[in-house]
Amino acid sequence: MATLLMVEGWLRSTGLCLPPLIRERGHRYVLFTQDPALYPAAHSGEPHPVIDRADEIVRVDTNDLDAVTAAALDLAERLPIDGVLTTCDYYLETAAVIAARLGLPGAPPEVMHRATRKHLVRSAISEAGLANPAFAVAACWESSLAAAATIGYPLVAKPVDLNAGTSVQRVDDEAGLKDAFWEITGVERNTRGQPLSRLLLLEELIEGPEFSVEAVTRGGETTVIGITDKSITGPPAFVESGHMFPARLTPAAAVTIEEFTRDALAAIGYTHGLSHTELRLTPDGPRIIEINPRQAGGYIFDLVRLVTGSHPLELLVDLSLGKAPQIGSERATATSAAVFFVMSPRPGTVIGVDGAAALDADADVVRWHLPTPATAGYPRSNDAYLGHVLAVDATGGAARERAEAAVGSLRLRFADGSTATPIGLPG
Structure with a gap:
């Protein structure tokens, strides 16, 4: 059994899924957090997994690098720490600094500093001579x-x-x-x-279909796990309304995207960790939108697991422990998998979702989550999600259409008595 140090965590998606996975793998973790109240309980009253599954909770100012590093050194004196990780973007650099101070596996702190600042990534891509907007x-x-x-x-x-x-x-x-x-x-x-x-x-502004490349890098060698097809809504914002894995691409296009992603990761000096690189495929070739030096969110990790048998969050744990990631180590259960997010076309209080109960009878729907009541607003970021539906195609590449059809069957019911169809559906 390994002991991990978790420096804060995400509230949804990966933040919900990593804590039980750590426990299922036979490990434990100590949580560093500035305030346990940051992690709200579910509608059912069940505690947030980040809090509930922690073996120990240490309150420390995680925004003070000196304080949190000192706390980690103190912890390591009384408890052997085998790895450091986080699912929250805002603490990736902090986790890297702590890992370096403890002599544990991790990305070089200066690389993580660069990778978490969009303008520095742009500069590094240009300096490497890669095509760049x-x-x-x-x-x-x-x-x-x-x-x-x-x-x-x-x-x-x-x-x-x-x-x-x-x-x-x-x-x-x-x-x-x-x-x-x-x-x-x-x-x-x-x-x-x-x-x-x-x-x-x-x-x-770059035009073209949007994709993300899910990859793992260890010792400077990047292995692409696969490419995700992404859909966008909410103009003038760029809100992700859904994902499908794997993307529908010709073999030649996939190779081009993978090679460009490896070059971009090398340009920022990325040598260790998971990555979720967003790009558009323009008529002139791939162009980076953003590099995220972490696992994909938005339940893409679930799509990858269903299609490849590789769980990115398990790879995250392995990397933090210095283990070589085992890609495709489990049996795949679908040929394609997709998630579509439920978002409201207008502000209001959603008190119910008509049609949600019927999703249980849909053989293609693996999971759905639509908690109510919920406060809705016109989507301006990926934080606007009211819920999601995850669907699969066991033998083909139609998971996206199945997830979209499931969400299209829903009607949001508002406190004022009105109803609305979720936003972002095709057509």
């Missing part, structure tokens, strides 16, 4: 105007250090640029209380 970083309104004039509208505006697609948006003109500038630079801290850079990243 035009981009600029702005700290003031005047430099934003000048950068937009150089790049040209339409363009994409992003914060450099937020996640889940927060505040990422298409900008078509100066008025939209002003809105994006103040939205992005006006926020001082992220949802975990960490100070933000308050920089605006402007990028050339």
Whole structure:
């Protein structure tokens, strides 16, 4: 049995699934958190798994690198620590620093610092000579105007250090640029209380279907597990409405995407860890949207497990323990798998979901989660999900259509008596 140090965790998706997996593997973990109340109980009253499955909880200011590192060194004096991990983007660099101080496996801290800042990733890709959209970083309104004039509208505006697609948006003109500038630079801290850079990243808008590459890197060697097909909604934002694994691609296109992803990871110096690289396949070839130096969220890890037999969260645990990841070590149960997210077309309180009970009778639906009551709003980021439906195709590549059909059969029922079809469905 190994003892892991978990530095905070994600609230949903991977944060819900990793704690029981650690226990099922026969390991235990100590949780470092600034506040256990960050992890809310389920509607049923069941404690959040991050809290419930922890062998020990240590309260420490996880946003203070010196304090959390000192706490880790103190912990290691009384309890052998075998690995350090996190499922939360905002603590990836912290986990890397702690692992390095304890002499445990992990990404070099300076690499994780670069990989978690979008503008530094863009610069590294350009410096490596890889194809890259035009981009600029702005700290003031005047430099934003000048950068937009150089790049040209339409363009994409992003914060450099937020996640889940927060505040990422298409900008078509100066008025939209002003809105994006103040939205992005006006926020001082992220949802975990960490100070933000308050920089605006402007990028050339790139067109083409969107994919993500799920990979694992150890000792500088990157193995691609597979490519995910992604669907986007919520303009002018870029909200992920669904994923299917594996993506429908020609063998030649898949090879091109995989090779470009390996080159991009090498460009940022990535030598250890899981990665979830988002890109678009343009007429001129692949172009990186973002590199995420972690496992995929949005239940993509479940899709990968169903189709390949490899569980990315198990690979995360193995990597943290210095073990070679075993890809495809379990039997696959589907040829394709897809998740589609339930989002509301308008604000309001959703008190029920008509049609949800019928999902249990759908042989293609592996799992669905639609807790109510829920507060809904027009989606501006991936945090707008009210729930999800996960479906499979045991023998073919139609899992996406099956997940979409399942969500299309639902009606959101609001407290004011109205109903609505979830947003983001095709057609």
